[in-house]
Amino acid sequence: xxxxxxxxxxxxLSRLVERAAGGEPFVIAxxxxxxxxxxxxxxxxxxxxxxxxxxxxxxxxxxxxxMGSEAIETLFGGAAQPPSGRGRQRRR
Numbered sequence: 001x002x003x004x005x006x007x008x009x010x011x012x013l014s015r016l017v018e019r020a021a022g023g024e025p026f027v028i029a030x031x032x033x034x035x036x037x038x039x040x041x042x043x044x045x046x047x048x049x050x051x052x053x054x055x056x057x058x059x060x061x062x063x064x065x066x067m068g069s070e071a072i073e074t075l076f077g078g079a080a081q082p083p084s085g086r087g088r089q090r091r092r
Contacts, residue, residue: 001027002024004026006029009028020039025038
C-alpha cells in the first residue's frame with residue numbers, strides 16, 4: 001500500500017480518491033508518521049433484510065382474525081356476529 005505525504009495528497013487528492021475508489025487504498029502521512037488510511041466505501045445499499053430470523057419464536061393463534069371482535073363490535077355500536085362467509089347484510 002502506497003503512502004503519500006500530506007502536501008502531495010492535498011495536491012493530488014482527486015486523483016488519489018479515484019484510485020482508492022477503484023480498489024487501491026493508500027495512507028496519508030504527516031512528517032513521515034501515518035495519519036489516515038483511505039479505502040473505498042463500497043456499494044451504498046441498504047442492509048439486507050433478515051427474513052425468517054425469528055422463525056419458531058412465536059405462535060399465531062388460530063382465531064387471530066377474530067380476536068377482540070366482540071369488543072370492536074361493541075365499540076362501534078353493533079352486536080357481535082360470527083363471520084358468515086357472505087357479503088354484508090343490510091339492516092332493516
